[in-house]
Amino acid sequence: MNIDLIFSIINIVLIATTPLVFASIGELVTEKSGVLNLGVEGMMLVGAVTAFVTLVITNNYFLTFLFGMLSGLLMSSLFAFLVLILLSNQVATGLALTIFGIGLSSMIGKKYIGTPIEGVNPYYFIILSFFVVYAVNQFLYKTKPGLILRAVGESHISAHAQGYNVIKIRFLSIAFGGLMCGLAGAYMSIAYAPMWQENMVAGRGWIALALVVFATWKPGRALLGAYIFGSVSILQMNLQGFGVRIPAQFFVMAPYLATIIVLVIISSDRLRIKLSAPACLTIPFFRGR
Amino acid sequence: MRIIINYLLVLPIALIWSSIVIADPLKVGYIYIGPPGDHGWTYEHDQGRKYSVNKLGDAITTTYLENIPENADAVRAIRKLASSGHELIFTTSFNYMDQTLEVAKEFPNVKFEHATGYKRADNVSTYSARFYEGRAIIGHIAGHMTKTNTIGYIASFPIPEVIRGINAFYLAASKVNPDIKIKIIWNFSWYDPGKEADAANTLIGQGADIIVQHTDTYAPCQAAEKAGVMAFGQASDQSAFCPNAHLTAIIDDWGPYYAERTEAVLNGTWKSQDTWHGMKEGMVVMSPYHTGLMPSKLIQEAVNMEVAIKNGSLHPFTGPIKNQAGEIVVPAGSVADDGMLAGMSFYVEGIDGDIPQ
Numbered sequence: 097m098n099i100d101l102i103f104s105i106i107n108i109v110l111i112a113t114t115p116l117v118f119a120s121i122g123e124l125v126t127e128k129s130g131v132l133n134l135g136v137e138g139m140m141l142v143g144a145v146t147a148f149v150t151l152v153i154t155n156n157y158f159l160t161f162l163f164g165m166l167s168g169l170l171m172s173s174l175f176a177f178l179v180l181i182l183l184s185n186q187v188a189t190g191l192a193l194t195i196f197g198i199g200l201s202s203m204i205g206k207k208y209i210g211t212p213i214e215g216v217n218p219y220y221f222i223i224l225s226f227f228v229v230y231a232v233n234q235f236l237y238k239t240k241p242g243l244i245l246r247a248v249g250e251s252h253i254s255a256h257a258q259g260y261n262v263i264k265i266r267f268l269s270i271a272f273g274g275l276m277c278g279l280a281g282a283y284m285s286i287a288y289a290p291m292w293q294e295n296m297v298a299g300r301g302w303i304a305l306a307l308v309v310f311a312t313w314k315p316g317r318a319l320l321g322a323y324i325f326g327s328v329s330i331l332q333m334n335l336q337g338f339g340v341r342i343p344a345q346f347f348v349m350a351p352y353l354a355t356i357i358v359l360v361i362i363s364s365d366r367l368r369i370k371l372s373a374p375a376c377l378t379i380p381f382f383r384g385r
Numbered sequence: 386m387r388i389i390i391n392y393l394l395v396l397p398i399a400l401i402w403s404s405i406v407i408a409d410p411l412k413v414g415y416i417y418i419g420p421p422g423d424h425g426w427t428y429e430h431d432q433g434r435k436y437s438v439n440k441l442g443d444a445i446t447t448t449y450l451e452n453i454p455e456n457a458d459a460v461r462a463i464r465k466l467a468s469s470g471h472e473l474i475f476t477t478s479f480n481y482m483d484q485t486l487e488v489a490k491e492f493p494n495v496k497f498e499h500a501t502g503y504k505r506a507d508n509v510s511t512y513s514a515r516f517y518e519g520r521a522i523i524g525h526i527a528g529h530m531t532k533t534n535t536i537g538y539i540a541s542f543p544i545p546e547v548i549r550g551i552n553a554f555y556l557a558a559s560k561v562n563p564d565i566k567i568k569i570i571w572n573f574s575w576y577d578p579g580k581e582a583d584a585a586n587t588l589i590g591q592g593a594d595i596i597v598q599h600t601d602t603y604a605p606c607q608a609a610e611k612a613g614v615m616a617f618g619q620a621s622d623q624s625a626f627c628p629n630a631h632l633t634a635i636i637d638d639w640g641p642y643y644a645e646r647t648e649a650v651l652n653g654t655w656k657s658q659d660t661w662h663g664m665k666e667g668m669v670v671m672s673p674y675h676t677g678l679m680p681s682k683l684i685q686e687a688v689n690m691e692v693a694i695k696n697g698s699l700h701p702f703t704g705p706i707k708n709q710a711g712e713i714v715v716p717a718g719s720v721a722d723d724g725m726l727a728g729m730s731f732y733v734e735g736i737d738g739d740i741p742q
Contacts, residue, residue, distance in 0.1 A: 104590030112583050202420065202452075209422030212626050215611075289578035289604045291626070294420040294452060298577040329580075333587040337537070337568040339737035348573045 105334060111218045111288060113326030115140070115280040115297075117225040119304035120311070120318045121232055122276025126172075127308055128236060129269035130249035130376035134190025135175055136277050137301025138197020143168040143281025145201040145208075148292040152211050161282050168278020169271055171197060176270040180263050183380045194301070202294045215290030221283050226319070228276070233315040245269060249374030252381040262381050277301070310358060312372040324358065325351045411473065413437070413647055414466035415449035416459065418478040418601075419576050425601040425620040426575070427451070429637045430477045430500075432621075436640025437647050445647055455480035463488040467495045473650045475643065476500065478575075479544055485509060496655050498646060501546055503727055507657055512642060515663030516546070517553035517726070518694045519635030519671060521701035522687050523617045524557030526632055526674075527595045528565055529683050530615060537588025538569045539581060539598040539605055543741045547599050549729045551736065553701040554597060559735055568593055571741055578604040589614055595632075606630060615678065622672035632679060633687070634672040642668060661723065665695045702726065707734040 119136050126133050147164030151157070175193050178184045236242040245265055248255045252262045284300075285292050303325060311317035328351040335342070413434075421431035434447050448471065453462045459481050466474050467488055475498045476485045482502040489497045489509045497509040505511055527536055536558065540547050551569065558565050568591060570584045577600075585596050585608035596616040598605040603623040609616035610627035618624065618634025642660065649655040662668035671691060674684045693699035702721035708714050708731045715721045732740060 101590055104586070108583055108586045108590065111586075112579065115579075206422070209420065210424045210625075215607075284579060289582045289602075290607065291578060291602070291604065293423060293576075293578050293602055295576075296578050298574070298579065300579070330583060330587065333570050333584055334591065336570045336738070337588055337591045339568070341739055343739070343741055345573070345741050348571070 105330060109323070109326050109330045110222045112330060113322050114218065114222050114225045115284050115288060115300055116304050116307060116322040116325065117229065117319055118221075118276045118280035118283065119301060120307040120322055121225075121229055121315060122273040122280070123304055124308045124311065124313060124315060124318050125232060125236070125245070125276075126269050126273035127377060128249045128313060128374055129245050129266045130252060130374050130379065130381075131176075131179065131266050131270055132186050132190060132378045133172065133175055133193070133270060133273055134187060134305065135171065135193025135197060136273075136304050137297055137299070138194035138201075139168045139171045139274055139277035140281035140284065140297045140301050141197045141201035141295070142171050142204075143278030144285035144296060145205040145281075145292055146278070147282030148211075148213070148285040149204060149208050151213055151286060152208055157216055157286075160286060161279065164282025164286075165275045165278040168274040168276070168281065170274070172270045172274020172277070173267075175274075176267045179380065180266055180270075183382055186378045186380070198295060205292045205294065208292055209294070211292070213286075213290050216287050218283070218287040221279075221287055229315050229319045236315065246374070249376055252376050252379070256381070256383070266381070280304075313374065314372065321358070324354055328354050410443060411445045411647065411651055412469075412471040413445050413447045413650075414471035414474040415447065416453050416462055416466070416474070416476045416478075416481060417449055417451040418453060418455065418481075420451050421449070423576070423601055424603055424623060424626070426637070427477070427601070429621050430475070430639055433639030433643040434475075437644040440640075440644040441647055441651070444651055453481075455484075457484075459484040460487055463497075464491070467492040472496060473498070473647060473655075479542075479546065496650055503659075505657055505659060510646070510657050510659065512646075512660040512662075513546070514637050514639075514668040515661060516635055516637070516669060517549045517701055518663045519669050520550045520553040521557040521694070522671060522690050523597065523633065523635065524554035525561055525690060526679065526683060526687055527554070527597065527617075528558035528561035529686075530632065530679065531562065531565065531595050533592050533594045534562065534564045534566060535592045535594065536565060536567045537585065537591070537593030537596045538567055539584045539588070539596065539600055540569055540571050541575050541600045542573060543571065543730075545727060545729045548732070548740060549726055550599055552729065552733045555736055556701060556706065556733055567736055569736075569738060572600055575601045578602045581605050582608045585609060585616075586612070596630075603627070618672060624672070624675075629678075631675060633674045636670040636672050638668055638670050641666075661727075663694070664691060665697075708732070709734055709736065 123136055143164045146167035147160045150163040151160040178189045179186050248262050248265045256262050307318055307321045310321040332350050415434050417427045419427040421427055450462045453459050473496045477500045479501045482504055485497050485499045489506050499511050501513045502511045555567050572580055581600050581604040585605035589612045594614045596605050596609045598619045603626045606616040606623050606627040610630040615632050616630045620637050622634050624631040700720040704715035704719050705717040706715040
């Protein structure tokens with residue numbers, strides 16, 4: 097073990113984990129307001145393809161990430177309209193959003209597959225991801241709007257009675273989730289592996305969703321969880337490369353196993369998980385009640 | 386009078402109808418594991434499909450279903466093609482094997498062609514390419530080109546095709562460079578650009594200066610380009626994405642085979658068979674060698690190897706070959722037979738680590 101190798105491992109872990117951080121922190125805010133959006137994977141894919149296509153057309157990195165994020169926002173707004181205004185089922189709508197996102201991104205990206213592009217240094221986004229987690233934590237637990245957002249997630253009826261606009265607050269939380277998923281997707285197609293390939297998010301959206309539960313809806317823990325997952329998956333590659341004689345399937349399974357084990361430990365205290373899960377998660381709100 | 390008018394009206398319609406029936410083109414279906422634009426495995430199958438369309442023209446129409454996972458979904462996808470009038474269906478990935486046979490049993494009149502598999506039936510043929518011939522050539526090149534004597538190899542699933550590739554590569558590489566070490570990472574996926582880039586970067590971090598892949602996207606090659614090391618493309622020429630790293634690539638050329646088999650169905654001569662073509666038949670082709678990176682002497686050696694493989698004077702699995710335990714599996718003076726190659730499930734001597742079971 098020399099110092100170069102350690103740096104190289106840390107480098108790869110940072111690069112590989114960042115999309116999980118963005119997506120899970122966005123979803124965490126959405127869920128804190130009491131809405132479960134299972135469309136993370138779909139929003140990430142649309143963000144990835146939009147960013148890629150923007151870069152090919154405009155060759156402007158600012159616009160690339162702006163449009164990537166806005167496309168995530170647009171997808172999440174569609175979801176927000178369906179679940180908040182039309183009161184559709186959140187789980188079903190979220191799943192539909194993912195399926196829609198897979199199809200839509202393939203369609204948009206069809207013409208652009210295999211266009212070589214110049215990637216961007218991932219470190220800007222790695223630093224940004226830590227900042228976003230810190231900011232979200234401060235916002236949720238140190239500011240009044242953050243308190244209101246949490247109140248909406250805990251008891252939308254009380255928040256409504258207090259005079260807060262539940263629909264508007266939830267809409268904004270969902271929109272933030274969309275922005276972050278769009279950013280995570282854009283990061284994947286521009287910085288992580290600079291290319292557009294159909295379905296290139298490859299399940300990371302679902303891992304981000306699991307991480308939110310793993311984190312018991314706490315931003316710091318979401319960051320920690322993402323890094324546990326990322327580190328174990330990169331470490332297993334290193335062990336394989338060094339020829340450690342443990343079945344490789346075990347290595348591939350390891351990050352999921354580690355996540356599940358921690359999940360079990362955290363949720364063993366039923367009261368604790370009950371206390372930190374937003375009480376109104378997935379429960380629709382309408383004014384008449 | 387009225388009857389005559391009716392006849393006159395009906396006659397053209399009947400004529401058009403019958404001509405449609407006569408000229409009804411043969412419907413050929415393809416099942417792809419990825420999108421045709423992956424610039425890797427599926428891309429070449431799609432090029433093959435297009436080749437057959439160009440060659441046979443109006444006599445056929447083709448349909449393809451892309452991104453079909455290698456699970457129960459594949460059954461539905463294959464059945465969808467079979468039940469919608471497709472008479473010949475190509476399933477283009479190893480793990481469609483049982484699914485193909487399952488559907489083939491339900492549709493005895495439809496002909497199936499399964500790529501890289503080994504299970505056949507009266508209406509199921511198998512076909513594959515001798516990719517290992519190309520792997521031997523890139524092994525030879527890697528043995529000469531590496532400075533750190535460390536090769537990083539990104540593998541997908543521990544199936545005979547992939548293991549055969551690793552062995553062919555290592556045998557050729559260690560022949561020219563006995564000190565060479567090969568580091569293998571099994572990704573357990575054909576298609577995840579992020580993970581492939583991670584694996585490439587991990588191997589580069591461990592000192593590999595040449596990246597070899599047996600996965601489907603050009604992410605490893607791109608990672609090599611970024612890190613300033615060398616790589617080989619997979620399945621198609623990927624030099625556009627890594628112009629300064631891309632030594633050469635093994636290209637799969639399915640076109641002539643697809644055209645030939647489709648024509649056989651048209652002529653009614655299609656029979657269930659097992660096809661395993663290599664460089665000789667043109668199913669495995671090397672993409673242009675990188676003249677800037679490789680010395681011209683080495684390029685000449687690689688070209689000579691191609692010639693020798695084509696005329697049969699060189700077989701990548703020529704004895705003596707030992708397995709990891711040091712037992713002789715191919716005695717000196719003979720070559721591995723196709724049965725051994727098709728079921729290969731051991732590493733040759735000199736490769737560290739175990740094959741995941």
